[in-house]
Amino acid sequence: MLEEFTDKQAQWEERSKDGKWYVVHTYSGHENKVKANIEKMVENRGYIDDIFQVLVPMENYIDSKGGTNEFKERKLFPGYVFVKMVVNDVTWFLVRNTRGVTGFVGPGTKPVPLRDDEVKKFGIREPRVGTLEVNVGDRVRVCEGPFQDFTGEVNSVNHEKNKLNAYLSIFGRETLVELDFDNIEIF
Numbered sequence: 001m002l003e004e005f006t007d008k009q010a011q012w013e014e015r016s017k018d019g020k021w022y023v024v025h026t027y028s029g030h031e032n033k034v035k036a037n038i039e040k041m042v043e044n045r046g047y048i049d050d051i052f053q054v055l056v057p058m059e060n061y062i063d064s065k066g067g068t069n070e071f072k073e074r075k076l077f078p079g080y081v082f083v084k085m086v087v088n089d090v091t092w093f094l095v096r097n098t099r100g101v102t103g104f105v106g107p108g109t110k111p112v113p114l115r116d117d118e119v120k121k122f123g124i125r126e127p128r129v130g131t132l133e134v135n136v137g138d139r140v141r142v143c144e145g146p147f148q149d150f151t152g153e154v155n156s157v158n159h160e161k162n163k164l165n166a167y168l169s170i171f172g173r174e175t176l177v178e179l180d181f182d183n184i185e186i187f
Contacts (some may be wrong), residue, residue: 025083027079082122
């Protein structure tokens, strides 16, 4: 059973290399609903071999209202959703006709994939395959995001969610921050 799962995962990973990133325009404020609708449609209709990832790029920022510093999150590109997919007549139709989608970004009706340099510039990274070998007490460096180039010590690790908590020195104080495995490196 485990071999069957790993074979299917390997086939999916190989097929996902054929996918390209496309930008879908949505109604403003409906980005997360569109993401959920596309993901649900992929799961229900069995298109996991053609639509691989749906992303609403977010950024963390520090809001310093009222003399306190608070970490918040906002959409990097309001009104847009990024979809990694293989475009064919069926997948184009399904994404294009998802509730909240106004169309693909590109001239006319044909979607234009993002170039590799655009994908990197927008900060889109492929999810890390497998788990990261990190333990409590390890030193990590943040590779991207609002805490980029900060270093810290791991306080706890959640391998199921691919997240960890680490103490980073922010504003001269040790602050506990949750980080994704994709955003850190161990040193």
